[in-house]
Amino acid sequence: MGQMEKRTKNAITTREDMCTPGRLSAFRYPITLCTSARQRSQSLHPTGRALLKIPCIFFYPLDFTFVCPTEIIAFSDRVHEFHAINADVVACSVDSQFTHLAWINTPRKQGGLGTMKIPLLSDLTHQIAKDYGVFLEDQGHTLRGLFIIDDKGVLRQITMNDLPVGRSVDETLRLVQAFQYTDKHGEVCPAGWKPGSDTIIPDPSGKLKYFDKRT
Incomplete structure (x- = not known):
């Protein structure tokens, strides 16, 4: 953990069919979404019933860390601006839904998230992160990847940050x-x-x- 936000030279896990801008996104997984004090399991896909708006999906390394809460809180506090343009924001990490809930229930003054207006995804199997090419095998967590997928399910944009800098x-x-x-x-x-x-x-x-x- 102490080394998490230092610059890394570790290889990233990728797939030959990983997302490329302009192509259909294969983002369809049974996952757990956490918002505030509740959780639910559902299939998440931009053309399905779970997300009816253009999704901005961003990966962050781990719960209870340093840069990560600043990003999540910033997006949550301004999610109404995304909703106004028919877009959704979802955050994803390799932590469990129970860790997500514990972090949400921790006050912001203590490094927690507090009340959330965006869902947190639990990617315990690391499959989503690997499919999107953001997973660091030897560290067990992700880089700061952000993906914009339009209402047709087409990936339009990728942003990939090294660990120390937020988006x-x-x-x-x-x-x-x-x-x-x-x-x-x-x-x-x-x-x-x-x-x-x-x-x-x-x-x-x-x-x-x-x-x-x-x-």
């Missing part, structure tokens, strides 16, 4: 909004795009409308 809620929201925009309008989003900013028509002549404004 950005703002950037995750921006990416979901950008993919939604380009799906709806057929235009593409330039670097740093935010809602209301100019987009690019993806053809040789159409793109000039965007670039002419920047000369």
Whole structure:
């Protein structure tokens, strides 16, 4: 545990058919979701009944650690912003549902999560983490992987952090909004795009409308 958030050179477990942006995600497992003081088992899939919105699934190393609660709390406290754009957020680690519940029932001032507005997934078999290429075999936990899957079940984005650095809620929201925009309008989003900013028509002549404004 003391070494968990130091830089690692360990190999990552992957599969030949691991997720690639633009391809269908095979995220369908019987798992346990924990929210607040309750737990339930169900099949989780973006095109199934468990998640009806675009899911942002992020893996974190372990419960009762250091960077992890800051990420989970940040996403939980702002999940209403994801719901407003028809998106869900789910956190996943290799801990048991009982450890998740104990962490949720620990006050935030003591390093706990407190009341949660997002579910925590229990991946005790490590199968989900291995399928998504984030599992560190010799440490028994995951890297900080984040995956955005659209409402058709297609993986759109992967973010992979080494252990010491947490992820950005703002950037995750921006990416979901950008993919939604380009799906709806057929235009593409330039670097740093935010809602209301100019987009690019993806053809040789159409793109000039965007670039002419920047000369």
